[in-house]
Amino acid sequence: MPEVEGGESSDDVYPFHGVDGENNPIGPCDAFWKRVLTKKIRKDVDDDENTKEGKLLWYHQGVEYWNHVDATVDGVLGGFGSVSGADAKENERILRTMMYPEGEFSEILEKRALDVGAGVGRVSSTFLTKFFRSVDLLEPVHHFIEKAKATLKDKVQNYFEESLEEFSFEEDGKALAGYDVIWIQWCIGQLSDADFIDLLKRAKVNADGFIVVKENNCSKGFHWDDQDSSITRSDNYFRWIFEQAGMEVVNSKMSDVFPKELFAVRTYVLKRSPPKKKSQ
Numbered sequence: 686m687p688e689v690e691g692g693e694s695s696d697d698v699y700p701f702h703g704v705d706g707e708n709n710p711i712g713p714c715d716a717f718w719k720r721v722l723t724k725k726i727r728k729d730v731d732d733d734e735n736t737k738e739g740k741l742l743w744y745h746q747g748v749e750y751w752n753h754v755d756a757t758v759d760g761v762l763g764g765f766g767s768v769s770g771a772d773a774k775e776n777e778r779i780l781r782t783m784m785y786p787e788g789e790f791s792e793i794l795e796k797r798a799l800d801v802g803a804g805v806g807r808v809s810s811t812f813l814t815k816f817f818r819s820v821d822l823l824e825p826v827h828h829f830i831e832k833a834k835a836t837l838k839d840k841v842q843n844y845f846e847e848s849l850e851e852f853s854f855e856e857d858g859k860a861l862a863g864y865d866v867i868w869i870q871w872c873i874g875q876l877s878d879a880d881f882i883d884l885l886k887r888a889k890v891n892a893d894g895f896i897v898v899k900e901n902n903c904s905k906g907f908h909w910d911d912q913d914s915s916i917t918r919s920d921n922y923f924r925w926i927f928e929q930a931g932m933e934v935v936n937s938k939m940s941d942v943f944p945k946e947l948f949a950v951r952t953y954v955l956k957r958s959p960p961k962k963k964s965q
């Protein structure tokens with residue numbers, strides 16, 4: 686099998702092929718998403734209505750899973766709460782070397798960050814609120830966001846109890862000011878390809894701002910976890926998504942601070958690609 690940097694095989698191309706929790710092949714991603722999101726749930730309604738219900742079910746199952754998880758760092762990290770300190774240190778290095786290499790961080794940055802799929806506010810409390818003047822937090826699970834509020838109090842400006850696929854970057858009908866950094870960590874596998882691409886396109890990020898995606902990588906295709914309605918994507922799969930969304934990977938790095946038995950973790954620093962010049 687031909688290999689490329691990071692150990693992924695060069696035949697890992699769209700449509701990416703997946704496996705389930707027992708490593709059984711489940712076919713290509715386009716057919717997978719069609720199958721899980723457009724279930725024939727009701728015979729008395731048309732396809733559009735079934736698609737809406739299928740999608741609701743996918744996301745409902747995800748949130749339901751997390752509704753039954755303890756509102757603790759260990760809970761949101763699936764029993765690996767001990768990696769949180771090393772993760773926070775690594776996030777600081779990412780900020781200093783991959784995002785603002787010229788910057789001096791003796792003082793807090795006059796910048797706005799959004800922590801999404803934030804769980805109990807772990808990334809905000811160990812990292813974002815230490816470096817950013819203003820931090821907002823988005824999380825759909827009620828008891829997680831309540832824990833985040835109790836821990837972070839007014840260190841976070843706005844708490845949005847919402848799902849990423851529905852978040853409109855508005856509050857009370859008014860558009861939110863743009864963010865300098867939108868930090869997406871260990872949660873984007875909950876979103877379908879279409880919703881992930883749509884999120885990247887509509888995210889309110891300033892012209893000189895970044896979207897950071899720090900996520901598990903499988904070596905090829907995708908792994909489906911039917912318990913929490915999520916998938917783990919390969920490096921090639923992520924890069925395909927970014928391309929579809931018009932995002933440029935300005936920096937990326939494989940983590941070297943996590944236990945070897947876990948999935949590899951990769952951070953992507955993204956910027957919106959400049960609009961293509963029209964040919965004369």
Ligand SMILES: C[S@@+](CC[C@H](N)C(=O)[O-])C[C@H]1O[C@@H](n2cnc3c(N)ncnc32)[C@H](O)[C@@H]1O
Nearest residue numbers: 751761802803804807826848849870871872875
């Ligand atoms: C593995 S935890 C990670 C939490 C946090 N990012 C961290 O690193 O500590 C995944 C989080 O994604 C959240 N989540 C699940 N479905 C989501 C959705 N549709 N939109 C946004 N977040 C979601 C879960 O509630 C949970 O808090």
